[in-house]
Amino acid sequence: MIDIFNYGFIIRGLGAGVVIGIIAPLIGVFLVLRRYSQIADTISHVSLAGIAIGLLLKVNPMITAIITTVLSSVAIERLRISKKVPGDSALSIFLSGSLAIAIILISHTRNASIGLFNYLFGSIATVTQSDVYLITILGLFVVATIIAFYKELVYITIDEEAARVSGIPTKFINILFIILVAFSISLSIPIVGALLITALIVIPAITALQFRKSFKKTIFIAESISIFSVIFGVISSFYLNLSSGGTIVITTIIIFIITIFLKKNKITKILHLF
Template sequence: MMGPLSLDFMRTAYVVGIVVGIVAPLVGLLLVERRMSLIGDGLGHLSFAGVGLGLVLGVEPVLSALVVTIVGAIVIEWLRSSKLAAGDRALALLFYSGLAGGVVLISSAGQFNASINSYLFGSILTIDDRDLIVTLVLAAVIALVVLVLWRPLTGVAIDEEGAWVTGLPVRALNVLVAVLAAVTVAVSIRTVGVLLIGALMVLPVMAAGPLARSLRTTAALASALGALVAATGLTIAYYNNLAPGGTIVLTAAALYAAVLVRIAMRRA
């Protein structure tokens, strides 16, 4: 029986999965520290509307999803910071309107049955060279921005009021985090799908947190775990003929469960 690395499409899937697994937790950490873990799910639902808009207009769905998600992220940050809507209400708006809008737009484009599963749950095994290049470029941009602006981004995430006192451009940094989350969601659509991207952003961070002693160590460990669960999930999916996106997320969930068991055993 041939191994997964003997197949071109599997090698591409491993590269994309590992890259997304590294980058997604970097942004997820900023969301977790801001107590906004679910925003990845909300933006994922909103990106589904962007996919539908792309199919209706005849443009690249991932590109339209990127634009719609960035605009939505900025709007949601504005609603939160201006106190026009509480964070949970703003997220509810994203959840429901995004998914419903995507269903309506995709069905109006006449591609509901053909397209819905690949965008909802990912289609990492069908990624071509163009998708690979776009993913690598956007992932590199995300990682570079987070690394260069690490101190101010984490400063605002941990203590927003303290960041105001020290003179940091809090509003601009909050908008930047929202945009980074939106780009991460768009990059990850083909990997795990719009319904599961939030899990890939947050679960490795949740698993790394109890094992690390600093925020920087948490970020490094979360990225390593993200890459690990992506590679492991793809391998399990290949040998058992399972959906790759769901298997990757279940692997991440199992890892977090193992960390919780380890902590419980230490306390016993």
């Protein structure tokens, strides 16, 4: 068997993948419980416009994706609060609008469509050393921010009205959270791709919720599923010559199906191990 650790791109892919594996479910548990999954999907599509801008300007597409998604996420949140446009419709405008921008820009960028495929579905071969540094630094920022505002995020997620009454600055925390979502999505693009990142954010979280544990344990379970899926996905995609993003997402889905099966058949002893 080929020793995969002799390949630099595998080391880079695993390093960046583990960081993504940590931040995606950390964001995901809050997103799922707040019924924000659709927002994550919209922001991931917005990131495509950012990638297209990066390819056009010949700068690191992850950086342009971060800028585009952060600005759009703040606009989406403000539009949601203002209630001037129904929530779903506002998301549709951003989703289709950013895809349209991406297509227009790509059609004017030479050879960009080849690179775009990697950004749509993820490919660890595209992860550069500077990507790993960027993902690690911003990933640490996301984790540190979640830890710093953990208690406020939990309160708002469980009961936003009561949190507001108690004096928690809900508007500030909501904006901060949506920015963290934008960061997490943009950072995940090289590994799982813009179109599959929502799956890595959402599926470990909904799987962990099946265990019916406390908030902290739910996050821990989601983290375990996500990190395992990323490592397993990256390694198996190498040996089987598959797309890393697709393999990671399929792994999370298989774990979800197994969990549902165990729950349905009341094989709860395994679930109680956590």
